[in-house]
Amino acid sequence: MDFTMPARAEDFRAEVQQFLAEHLTGEMIAATRDGTIHSPALHRAIADRGWLSGAVPAELGGGGMDPVDLCVLLEELQLHQAPADALGVAVVAVSMILEHGRDHLRSTVAPRLMSGEALACLGYSEPESGSDVAAARTRAVRDGDRWVINGSKMWTTLAHVADYVLLLTRTDPDVPKHRGLTFFVVPLDTAGIEIQAVETMGNERSNATFYDDVVLGDEWRLGEVNDGWTVMKTALKYERGIAGGQFPSPPVIEAAVDWARRARRADGSRPIDDDEVRHKLMRAMIDVEVCRSFAYHTAALASEGAMFGVEGSMTKLFASESYKKHCAWFLDMMGAEGLLTHDDPGAHMDGLIEEHFRHAPVTAIYGGTSEINRNLVAEGWLGLPRSRS
């Protein structure tokens, strides 16, 4: 047993840090305030370095970056607050296409996604279905060698900048829900698609997407007809490898330390000298080390070729719930000043903590809610009977 990062991975970390020093600017981070957590220039630069295709498993024809290196890449991107939401989606989309797609998708879509030239987004959730993703109702009906799609998706994040949506549709409404699903890769410029912005409490924009008699050739189908659940499971498997999200807290903690050193209370004392503040800061740093231990563990397992499952749910559950707690602590620590947004010239660090406070809740919702992850831990880790209440 040895938790020390291999020297190779530490060299790679230095390379990533150097890359970010060159390519990631404060403006790029600030630009995400328009709600799109994606920077075209950074995305292309990451792809040009070979890190996007690198993150795709080798057995599928990707670069097969060692999962430990991938873990380092994701850790550094998060620690530097790089806007890289599209990166993970692209890697998952390419992996799904290379595993289940036929010639057309493999030769046209996959290379464009891998080079960073095109972007994908994920169309699983609907107005009436989220956690119960297999209950999707968006209908695809075969018409000769074409398909006609009607329905609507909710939370199609990045659709307004993406080129393709990986769309989960219902092709047979008369069988149990998991058996009547089919996936398509849909070019977003196809006639009949409408994209409407969905604003959120955080500085995060998502979309509602509508499909009105969208006509598509069969070459856009991903996987077998009515076998969409198999494709969905692949997506979840690849998502585990690329899903970062273990390091949301460090920027907030750093900002909190900075504020606690600079601020002066009415009696002239510094918050950093207050035991309560010090306790919360250290407690938050402990959580970060727990997250790091989880992240390194899952990476090491993947690197050995061992498939992990529930560990991913545990990591996400712990990281998002502790992040929410940290944001609330440090907002409170600042009192009324904590409420100031980046629009206020006096906001500490452009309102970084306040922004994270508004962002944090979503991390316990998207990509599988905390409740769903607890169900997965209860069933998959503890072996408790499946609950329906």
Added chain:
Amino acid sequence: MRTRYSEDQQAVAEAFGDLFAREATPETVRAAEAGCGFDPGLWRKLVAAGAPGMAVPVTDGGGGASLVDLAVVVHEWGRRIAPVPLVEHAVCARLLGSAGAQRELVTAVSSGELIATLAPGPVGPDGTARLVPAGAVADVVAAKHGDNVVVARARPPGAARPNTADLPLADRDLSDAETLASGAAAAGAWDRALAEWKALMAVAYAGLAGEVLAMGVAYTKQRHQFGVPVGSFQAVQHGLADASTRSEGARLLAFRAVCAVDAGRADGARLASMALLFGAESGRFATDRVLQYHGGYGYSAEYDVQLYYRRAAGWLLQLGEPAAEVARLADADLGPKAA
């Protein structure tokens, strides 16, 4: 990087897992509670198995195993809350060797013939160390006294001060203690010993939490109310899922801390302290949830949860106030507080 046991470590875990399961049953734990929280028979079996000195260098009469290998044994010890001072002894044995104690003392401790411990708290002006872990049974007590690491050898009192966790806590008179090391050498050796104790106790907490959660799962699957197993209620499942998530995180952090301390890495002491604080917190959370999901039986003396519940509280407090440990961590990370 390998975050799982090696094959050898797996074999060690199984061998000691069997030994503790056989020899440190809940009955022996209860029997030890009637005395001073120590089972001499179990200690002799551990001595025969070479456990007390396994991580002492061969040149000091030990087994030459790494701290990580020792942690594998400690994890099994924690699972059974075994009434023997394995961690204090093993850490003190390593300290005595590295701080240059007399050879005869080092070998007698390495073999487990003498039981050794360390007093993590300060020694009072009258030379008394209060509530020393394993103080009731240790023949050898090491402590930090002023700028010195000191060691006293005396007949143990054989009685513990009655306490919540039925640990062998006792006050020890160290006024006749010999100085082993002074100044920077003493500080270095002592800090390292404390870091080892913290990291190993964090691993013990992971064992404790894992075992109590297994008890919780077994019980809630078998206990029926309203015609279904109580373990099928989502409220119960989610409590157990949260507890096992935290405990798994605590286990990973604990072993990561042991690895860092063993390798002499600069972040070793920080990780050890964090791992202990988090391990204790998650261990207490796990025992609390499992006691709760046993209903009234969890509160009864007859069930084993209460044995774990009390130790989960007690192990950390042997170090002193948790807030003081957090304060030390903060001083190291954030710099000392302004006067």
